[in-house]
Amino acid sequence: MARLPLLDPETATGDAAKVLERMPTRLNIFRMMAHAETNFRHVLKLGGSILSEQKLGACERELLILQVANLQGGEYEWNQHDPIAIGVGVPRAQVDALATGDITSDAFNAAEQALLAFSKQVIENVRVDDETFAAAHSHYSDQEIVETIFTIGFYMMAARLTEATETDIDPAAGMKVMNELDKDNL
Numbered sequence: 001m002a003r004l005p006l007l008d009p010e011t012a013t014g015d016a017a018k019v020l021e022r023m024p025t026r027l028n029i030f031r032m033m034a035h036a037e038t039n040f041r042h043v044l045k046l047g048g049s050i051l052s053e054q055k056l057g058a059c060e061r062e063l064l065i066l067q068v069a070n071l072q073g074g075e076y077e078w079n080q081h082d083p084i085a086i087g088v089g090v091p092r093a094q095v096d097a098l099a100t101g102d103i104t105s106d107a108f109n110a111a112e113q114a115l116l117a118f119s120k121q122v123i124e125n126v127r128v129d130d131e132t133f134a135a136a137h138s139h140y141s142d143q144e145i146v147e148t149i150f151t152i153g154f155y156m157m158a159a160r161l162t163e164a165t166e167t168d169i170d171p172a173a174g175m176k177v178m179n180e181l182d183k184d185n186l
Contacts, residue, residue, distance in 0.1 A: 003165045006031035016040055024180045025173050029076060029158065032167045050154055051178065056140070056147040058088040063112060064119050064151045066098045071123050074159030076169050083174035111139035115148065122152050 006028055009020040016034040019041050020026060034040050054061065062085035069078035085095055094112075097105035103116035118136035121128040128136075137145060161167070 002028070002032065002167050004032065004035060006168070007034040019044065025177050027080070027173060027177070028167050028170050029080075029162055032161060032165055046150075047154060047158075050147075050151050054144075054147045054151070056144045056151070059085075059090050060112070060115055060144075060148075061151055062088055062090050063094065063098065063108075063116060064148060065155045066095060067103070067116055067119050068123060068152055068155040069159060070098055070101060071120065072156055072159040073163060074155065076162035076167055077155055077159055079169050079172055080174075080177070083172045084178060087175040087178070114139050118145075119148065119152055122149060123156065 007016060007020065009017065009023075009026055009031070012020055012034060014037055016037040020030070020034055023030060030044070033043055036043070050061070062081060065077060065081045066085055068074060069081065082095060086092065091107060093105070093107040097103070097107045098116075103120060104113060108116065114132075114135040117132050118128055121132055136148075140148070
C-alpha cells in the first residue's frame with residue numbers, strides 16, 4: 001500500500017484535477033505525481049516529449065529506461081516499460097540481458113553497448129570517463145547524447161518517486177499509454 005494516498009480524479013481539485021480528467025489512462029504514478037500540483041502538468045509534458053519527440057530512437061530510449069529501472073530498483077517503471085520496450089521493437093533477449101545487468105551481451109550491437117556503458121556511468125557516477133563518452137558520441141549525435149541524459153534523469157526521478165512512496169504497481173498498460181499520449185492536451 002502506498003505511503004501517500006493516490007489522488008482520486010473525482011475528488012482532486014485545481015490543476016491536478018484538470019490534468020487527471022484529460023488522461024484516459026490514470027496510472028498510479030500519475031495519481032501520485034499529482035500531489036505536486038504546480039509541477040504535475042510540466043512533468044507530464046517533459047515525460048511526453050521524452051516518449052514522443054526525441055531524435056533518440058524509441059528502442060534506445062526504452063533500453064535506457066529499463067537500465068535505469070534495473071540499476072535504481074525502479075520496479076514500477078520496469079513493470080510498465082518492459083511491454084513498451086517489446087512494443088516498440090526491442091528484442092526480448094535485450095530486455096532479459098538488461099534484467100541481469102549484462103550490457104555487453106551479444107544481444108546488443110556496438111552502438112547500443114556504447115550507449116548503455118555511457119548510461120551506466122551517468123546513473124552510477126554522474127561523470128562519464130573520456131573513453132566511454134567518445135564511444136557513445138561516435139554513434140550518437142550531440143542532441144542524442146543530451147536527450148540520453150534527460151531520459152536517464154527523468155526516469156531516475158520516476159523511480160525515486162514510486163519507490164520512496166511505495167506506489168502500488170498497476171497492471172502494465174503497455175502501448176496503450178503510448179498510443180493515448182497527447183502532451184499538448186495536458
